[in-house]
Amino acid sequence: MSRAPVDVLLRRLDPDVPVPAYGHPGDAGTDLVTTEAAELGPGERAVLPTGIAVALPDGYAAFVHPRSGLAARCGVALVNAPGTVDAGYRGEIKVIVVNLDPRESVRFERFDRIAQLVVQQVEKVRFHEVAELPGSARAGGGFGSTGGHAAMDGPAGGHEYASVASDREGQ
Numbered sequence: 001m002s003r004a005p006v007d008v009l010l011r012r013l014d015p016d017v018p019v020p021a022y023g024h025p026g027d028a029g030t031d032l033v034t035t036e037a038a039e040l041g042p043g044e045r046a047v048l049p050t051g052i053a054v055a056l057p058d059g060y061a062a063f064v065h066p067r068s069g070l071a072a073r074c075g076v077a078l079v080n081a082p083g084t085v086d087a088g089y090r091g092e093i094k095v096i097v098v099n100l101d102p103r104e105s106v107r108f109e110r111f112d113r114i115a116q117l118v119v120q121q122v123e124k125v126r127f128h129e130v131a132e133l134p135g136s137a138r139a140g141g142g143f144g145s146t147g148g149h150a151a152m153d154g155p156a157g158g159h160e161y162a163s164v165a166s167d168r169e170g171q
């Protein structure tokens, strides 16, 4: 059984901007549009306005995620993915897009969908400083400790480019 939706107050800063809505039942994110047209050359970035502001309930945050279609088709990413919208933030939600395509420009028209907003519950923590942390199976292992990429193993790996080969070999 699905839980009841969480009520979020929303202000439209542009009278014509659509209220974000889920595309399908079960979707995690609601699409965000840009209210300004923009053209980004290869490697260029821009902070685009979405025309909406929200008041999230305490204990929640919203995360600005990329759209996979834009990423796959045009090489558009979010510089700070995922962007974090704090519960206390009342300003306009903005999206920091970057065109990662090395050759092609990308153009956004007003009301093009540029990102998606995922609202989640977030925990508040209290930090307790200690001299030693409890042990664990992973301990300090990370950054490829379970089977690194050839490029991370240095010249002895035989490649000067990033490769996923050594991960594949482990399968």
Ligand SMILES: O=c1ccn([C@H]2C[C@H](O)[C@@H](COP(=O)(O)OP(=O)(O)OP(=O)(O)O)O2)c(=O)[nH]1
Pocket (backbone or CB within 6 Å): 064, 080, 082, 083, 084, 085, 086, 087, 089, 092, 093, 094, 095, 096
């Ligand atoms: O993609 C994003 C990320 C952030 N924000 C807004 C909401 C968020 O609550 C506020 C601050 O974001 P963040 O804490 O990531 O930025 P900061 O550089 O640490 O700014 P600040 O010093 O204001 O916290 O900016 C957006 O509109 N879009």
Ligand SMILES: [Mg+2]
Pocket (backbone or CB within 6 Å): none
């Ligand atoms: Mg901050």
